[in-house]
Amino acid sequence: MIPGGIDCDIHPTLPGLRSLFPYLPEHWCEILDQQGMHELVSNNYPPGAPLSLRPDWRPEAGPPAQLAHIRSHALDPWETRAAICNCLYGVQLLFNEDMAAAIARAMNEWMARELLDLEPRLRASIIVPMQNPGLAVEEIERWADDARFVQVLLLVMGDMPLGRRVYWPVYAAAEKHGLPVGIHAGSAYHNPTTPTGWPSYHGEDYVNQAQAFQTQLGSLIYEGVFGKFPGLRVVLIESGFTWLPACLWRLTKFWRGLRPEVPWVDRSPAQIVREHVRLTLQPVDGPPDAEQFERFWEHMGSDALLLFSSDYPHWQFEGDTPLPPGLPNALARKIMVDNPIATYPRLKEVVS
Ligand code: ZN
DSSP: OOOOOOEEEEEOOOOOOOOOGSSOOOOHHHHHHTTTOOOOOOOSSOOTTTSSGGGGGOSSOOOOOHHHHHIIIIIIITSSEEEEEEESSSSOOSOOOHHHHHHHHHHHHHIIIIIITTTTTHHHHHEOOOOSHHHHHHHHHHTTOOOTTTEEEEEEESSSOOOOOGGGGHHHHHTTTTOEEOOOEEEESSOOOSSSSOOHHHHHHHHHHHHHHHHHHHHHHHHTHHHHHOOOOOEEESOOOOOOHHHHHHHHHHHHHGGGGTOOOOOOOHHHHHHHHEEEEOOOSSSSSHHHHHHHHHHHHHSSEEEEEOOBBBBOOSSSSOOOOOOHHHHHHHIIIIHHHHOGGGGHHOOO
């Protein structure tokens, strides 16, 4: 591990919807109580599932991944200089746009007051109600002046492919404020989580997330998002990354043959990804030994693409280090420090 790394994906747990009541208008508190939603738990990560929480990070009582746990499990041991909080709490699941906007705003307020104000090493992603891009832009504008918010957070599976033009105002706002758009594993669960229908088991659901990331990457590239927003950075979070070389080979091969249908895509998908897209480290989905991994790094074709993440408190690795075995020191330094700083303009001040 390189001391002073930047952890680009940790998950503080909101103890329950009732924790947001101090930050919600009275009207919404009444509605949530009346509808029995105050104990709602998002089912993106069933709280009792082994993957959701590493056994040695599971507290004996009470909710996991609270501020004290984050400090002692994820910040202090790895000498982390900054960690980005990605709070997943079901905002995208709701069909009611007004309720989603109110909860997104309250969650951002909760993070600012109960995490960022108390721990200077923490940063956060802005949660937005993607059900309504206009409301999502309002939420970005609300937090844009607070430099501790370093990214806009989306889920990889929503109602439509993310390259579609209806979402472009969100990308315009993100680009304007120098905020990368982070796309995290997870679904709004409005549609099946695979193209062939609903799977039965959590393991299928989780592995299939990689397919959704590939679909979104194709959508963003082919619809021309990066041509329209040349300053935009997209970070694929908790996506795995060993699928990327094969996906890019195919995206690039078929772009060559079919480029007359997308004349606005003026560079190869491989080049677009090198310039605009980054991926977080955990879950490492690569081979277990260092020698095979070395071959994979060559396939990636760039040492700038990966950003360090522990995905705390999810159970993605054993032992004391989230880094894969045999990672050369220079590459570890790039992944843990240089690449995150180059990706998130608002993190530059943490190393200056
Ligand atoms: Zn994550």
